[in-house]
Amino acid sequence: MSIDKGQKYSVNPSFKITLLHPKYLFTWLSFGILFMLSFLPLNLQLNIGKLLGVFLHLVSPNRRKIAETNLKLCFPEKSNEEIRDLVLNNFKNIGIGTFEIALAWWSSDRKIRNLNITFKNKELFEKAEREGKGMLVLARHSTHIELDARLLCLDLNFGGMFKEQTNQVFNYLMIRSRNKYAQPVFTNHEGRIAINSVRDDVKLIYASDQDYGKEVSEFIPFYKIKAATVSLPAHLSKSGIKVALVDIRRKKNGYVLEAFELPPCDNEYKFLLQMNQYYEKIISKAPEQFLWMHRRFKTRPSGEKSFYSKWKKRDRRREKIRNKRN
Numbered sequence: 001m002s003i004d005k006g007q008k009y010s011v012n013p014s015f016k017i018t019l020l021h022p023k024y025l026f027t028w029l030s031f032g033i034l035f036m037l038s039f040l041p042l043n044l045q046l047n048i049g050k051l052l053g054v055f056l057h058l059v060s061p062n063r064r065k066i067a068e069t070n071l072k073l074c075f076p077e078k079s080n081e082e083i084r085d086l087v088l089n090n091f092k093n094i095g096i097g098t099f100e101i102a103l104a105w106w107s108s109d110r111k112i113r114n115l116n117i118t119f120k121n122k123e124l125f126e127k128a129e130r131e132g133k134g135m136l137v138l139a140r141h142s143t144h145i146e147l148d149a150r151l152l153c154l155d156l157n158f159g160g161m162f163k164e165q166t167n168q169v170f171n172y173l174m175i176r177s178r179n180k181y182a183q184p185v186f187t188n189h190e191g192r193i194a195i196n197s198v199r200d201d202v203k204l205i206y207a208s209d210q211d212y213g214k215e216v217s218e219f220i221p222f223y224k225i226k227a228a229t230v231s232l233p234a235h236l237s238k239s240g241i242k243v244a245l246v247d248i249r250r251k252k253n254g255y256v257l258e259a260f261e262l263p264p265c266d267n268e269y270k271f272l273l274q275m276n277q278y279y280e281k282i283i284s285k286a287p288e289q290f291l292w293m294h295r296r297f298k299t300r301p302s303g304e305k306s307f308y309s310k311w312k313k314r315d316r317r318r319e320k321i322r323n324k325r326n
Contacts, residue, residue: 012175012176012179013171013172013175013176015172016168018168019168019169019172024167024168024169027167027169027170028169031169031173034098034099034101034102035102035106037099037102038099038102038103038106038107042103042115045099045102045103046096046099048095048099049092049095049096049097049098049099049100050092050095050096051095052095052098053091053092053093053094053095053096054088054091054092054095055095056091056094056095057087057088057091057092060091060293062309062311063293064087064091064293065308065309066292066293066294066295066308067087067090067091067292067293068083068084068087069307069308070292070295070296070297071083071086071087071090071287071292073223073225073297073307074222074223074225074287075223075287086287086288087292089288090143090287090288090289090290090292090293092288093143093144093250093288093289094143094291094293096143096144096250097142097143097144097145097146097147100143100144100146100147101146101147103147103150104146104147104149104150104177105146105173105174105177105178106177107150109154112150112151112154113154115151115254115255116253116254116255117151117154117254117255117256117257118254118255118256118257119257119258119259120256120257120258120259121258121259121260122156122257122259124244124259124260124261125137125156125203125244125259126156128203128242129156129157129203132201133201133242134197134198134199134200134201134202134203134204134241134242135198135203135204135241135242135243135244136198136204136206136232136233136236136237136241136242136243136244137152137158137203137204137205137206137244137245137246138206138207138208138209138233138243138244138245138246138262138275138278138279139205139206139207139245139246139248140207140209140247140248140279140282140283140290141207141209141210141290141291141294142248142249142289142290142291143288143289143290143291144248144250144289145207145291147255148246148248149178149181149182149205150181151248151255151257152205152246152248152257153181153182154181156203157183157203158182158202158203158204158205159182159183159184159185159186159194159197159202159203159204159205160178160182160185160186160204160205161185161186161187161188161190161191161194161204161205161206162174162175162178162185162186162187162188163187163188164187164188164189182205184197184202195232195236198236198241199239199241206232206233208229208230208232208233208275209279209283209296210294210296211227211228211294211295211296211297211298211299212228212230213228213299214228214299216230216231216232217229217230217231217299218231218268218269218272219301220269220272220273220276221273221276222276222279222280222296222297223280225297226297226300226301226304227276227296227297228298228299229272229275229276231268231272233262233271233272233275234265234268234271234272234275235268237262237264237265237271238264238265238266238268238271240264242261242264243261243262243264243275244259244260244261244262245259245260245262245275245278245279245282246258246259246260247259247260247282247285249282249285249286249289250286250289260278262274262275262278295307295308
């Protein structure tokens with residue numbers, strides 16, 4: 001593999017005194033409590049996670065509304081009561097996902113293996129590894145996405161990507177943790193390097209089920225709604241790179257992983273439509289485990305109104321961050 005190990009994507013961030021700034025006190029306290037709770041029996045952790053999810057449901061009206069809007073668009077056959085129940089269950093899974101972050105970041109391989117993992121069609125990735133071939137591995141934004149990556153990397157080598165956060169303590173903990181099991185790991189600003197790594201021999205985990213904007217997307221039906229769908233997977237497939245999709249779900253008695261290879265197609269629209277249909281299929285198996293709180297249909301074709309209400313406080317905060325960067 002020709003990836004330069006001296007680059008930023010392969011180096012753990014060093015501890016800086018600025019991480020002890022008082023503005024990060026709550027972050028350190030939160031992760032400290034989470035770390036201590038991670039030593040509790042797993043079933044107890046999951047139950048605490050459900051309670052956390054109920055609390056988040058109560059105090060997050062904007063996110064709750066976004067999830068409700070998404071679910072109504074994607075499941076129009078469901079009643080209002082069914083949608084409300086699904087939104088609450090979704091938040092419970094988000095709460096559980098907080099403890100699954102701890103499981104992914106701080107658990108030993110032995111503890112992870114004891115989770116009762118079933119991996120269907122694992123040979124798809126094993127063959128690519130034996131042959132030294134790169135692959136784009138599509139994942140969904142599940143409520144347990146951190147643990148998903150850890151499960152994939154348990155016996156195989158995968159690279160990954162992450163979006164840098166404004167909270168530097170979160171960045172510090174996240175990058176150091178992910179570098180333990182995934183290599184190489186790229187930031188969202190290193191997309192070109194990440195793509196080149198796939199052309200080499202890296203199996204790169206990439207979630208293409210969110211709205212990344214018009215500049216890099218095509219409008220493709222997703223649950224029969226036109227959705228900005230990132231076109232990168234189609235471009236890589238057309239160039240001869242294998243594209244796979246992995247479904248990871250939490251079951252009552254463990255976790256199930258299942259890999260699928262997406263058939264190559266020279267037609268970009270048809271490939272992306274096929275990709276979204278695969279996503280729909282795996283999301284619908286456990287809709288409560290998908291991150292519906294993101295604005296999946298944020299970008300609209302010209303002339304169409306937004307599905308979502310304005311979130312003034314968040315928009316002002318983001319504008320302030322953008323101004324600081326400039």
